Amino acid sequence: MNKIKDVQFTETVLRDAHQSLMATRLKTEEMLPILEKMDKVGYHAIECWGGATFDASIRFLNEDPWERLREIKKRMKHTPLQMLLRGQNLLGYRHYADDIVDKFIEKSIENGIDIIRVFDALNDSRNMEACVKAVKKYGGHVQLTICYTISPIHTIDYYKKLTKRLDELGADSICIKDMAGILTPFVVKKLIPAIKEVTSLPIEVHTHATSGISEMTYLTAVQVGADIIDTAISPFSGGTSQPATESLSIVLTELGYETHLKKDILEEIADYFKPIKDHYLKEMILDPKMMTVDPKALIYQVPGGMLSNLYSQLKQANAQERYEEVLREVPKVREDLGFPPLVTPMSQMIGTQAVFNVLSGERYKMIPNEIKDYVRGLYGTPPAPINESIRKIIIGNDEVITGRPADLLEPEFEKQKKEIKAIAKTDEDILIYAMFPQLGETFLKEKYQSKKIINKEVIRINAVM
Template sequence: MKLGIDAAKKAGGVCEAVVCYTGDVANPKKTKYTLEYYLDFVDQLVAEGIHVLGIKDMAGLLKPEAAKLLIGAIRKKYPDLPIHVHSHDTAGISTASMIAAAQAGADVVDVAIDSMSGLTSQPPMGAVCSALEQTHLGTGIRYEDIQALNMYWSQVRLLYSCFEANVRAADSSVFEHEMPGGQYTNLMFQASQLGLGTQWSEVKKKYVEANELCGDIIKVTPSSKVVGDFAQWMVQNKLSKEDVLERADQLDFPSSVVEFFQGYLGQPVGGFPEPLRSKVIRNKPRIEGRPGASLAPVDFKKIKAELRSKFGKHITDADVTSYVMYPKVFEEYQAFLEKYGDLSVIPTRYFLGRPDVNTEMMIDIEKGKTLIIRLMAVGPVIEGRAQRDVWFEVNGEVRALSVDDKNSAVETVSREKATSDPGSVGAPMSGVVVEVRVKEGIEIKKGDPICVLSAMKMESAVTAPVSGHIKRVVVHEGDSINQGDLVVEIVH
């Protein structure tokens, strides 16, 4: 964190350093992340000259009594330090906790407008402000102003209702699994896409075990993804915590889990659990200390020139930083823009919902330029192409185009399954083959990578369970395969 703190201060910014909260400082049985741990952390941050201290409760674990203890202790030690508290309302307790934090000395607490609040979001603004009325902590925010905003955002939310997670009520099991609010609904959706939707309760249980296997870590992006990938992988492969510990040197772990144990996310509090770490990473390199310290410097000017040469002069400094962090995603987005243009100009109700025939849509593509579009007709499915012809009228001119019909029948490919023979290597999970690293006829050693699978942002390398030579490679990049499908055959 020191690197970021120094950079923010040198740039003339207001530096808010954040302590991520997990565990329960009010529970004497919780002995890893104690009040003393947090106070020591705050001492180190204050010594670096931070301007604001943030307490980030990613999962909504901060109970009122814990908030009173933690914030009260920090305020007593640092009476002039601005304190900002962030939480999630997964268990339904956050309103009480934020009030307790304010009463203990917090200067700022995060809330959400009522229509966007609660559950895995933040506590409702209306409730917190109303509870503090007629006290010395009154916010001065008028009820009428909150309701005006609330009505607006409730209508906006309706437009996106098709993306709503199926979370209907508070979930106090968060105090056990400690899943961050920002991950909870995403992981639920991923589990559904991986065919684990009916096993969500099992995923939550495995999340607890996966966290324990990682050493009871602070779960916030990207470490929370490690635990989530680990948990879903355990459910997919029907593995218990004991199975993982016993067979770790034989299992193909998700890439994020391997990289965590290598040290690419830094050093966790208390260090890595051994011998599990050694069994997971095997002969891969270990990163000690801050991972970024060993990275080569980034030449932003050179990258900007390369991106402008490839995509055009519209590339900005923000685009460059996006590319540096997520090169593949950025290139896919630029390809999307090249094909479809900037779709952000299309009003949400038209973008997400199919327009009715003969209904006009008005789209402002830039200042002073408006397209008046009317859907005229939708043709039948074109045999053999799984497409339909669609006719539009654009500012009075008729346009026709062909679009894919995703509801058309898709040919199902029946794939060969792996057998019980050790050389018959099957897919450890369902997903898409993103990389094949072997060819037929080559020699391979036990533990060498064969291919990489990806499913819902979770990548997993398939490695050779035995030494020998590759007899057959039956998958290709881009193939969609199911768990247990044959990947390669090894003669051993």
């Protein structure tokens, strides 16, 4: 008798699903009432933090991301909590010194994170080293990531060698992260067996429904040995998000796999999120355009979150009609710059450069500082050499560094602590400031000022009573 194969599910609704569909606008108060039910489903993990949630919480929602994590953990007694971390970039958009990386991971685990999925936008494993060391130090599970992309150099052999490096670096599991929904069944059928030749670690597959092939990719991935898949509860599934949790659970169960998911509770969770989705549709925060399948993703290789950001940039510039033109420019810029995978922060950087190239009417007339730093080697080594003529346009004869970028950085936690000591009350506050100095300082001032106002009001009321 054949042994029933387990397929584990990681639920993304609290992080990547709403990040991909509506720029990470789900509020903590909308999450909390359903968490205890989610904890009973039988998920392998719930991805609830990291990625853009930290930034969006303080920038748009006036919420403390650390407080969100603590509140989620209070209600999640059984299911591991997972976060997405951008390697040496943490949750910001630059490389941070190793002491900041260590402190951030210490506090993430202390406040409730169990699994930290670490990726580097260039698949440069040197930019994951400090993260691995810290996660091991503080007792977490470190999942190292292959950012999947397509180019002449991103071959099966390339991914096989990368997997071997990540295994040797100390990964507890490996994630194949397909940001753009371009991992086809044909490729995954070759990729996973090849990876399993060089590692015995659990393999998780993450994709998006953007191009319309995600369910087929997951089914094939499971058939050839994937252990875990990432899905989103149905109201926040599809389009630029992940495929639906319930649908895949039903199909895989019928095929003889054990998913460990309680389908009756999944229905209750879906019913809870339906009116929340309707609210955001009505408020036009969730753009219906992001809910539709776009096979052009297979051509342009643009991730869902990047699609929504590009559209938003063009909308602000009153140039929505140039959306397709920008999409065509993205792969050209990517080729010029050494075929970096389109994942944060590279997706934003490449996307912004493509927008500038189209709107200015001249390629590389306007160049963001981040692109200049990337070309100088400050983000790591590009997968392929940068076009020499483009390099000269961007940085002239400036030196290009070849070492680990973080080796150039002095320890900075104590410096950040001194700068914000008049406002910050905890290490978590200091880390908010370290990630986003101006935004963080404003947020912390408002956070503690509003608490003073509330406390004075409570004193006044008590005095009257």
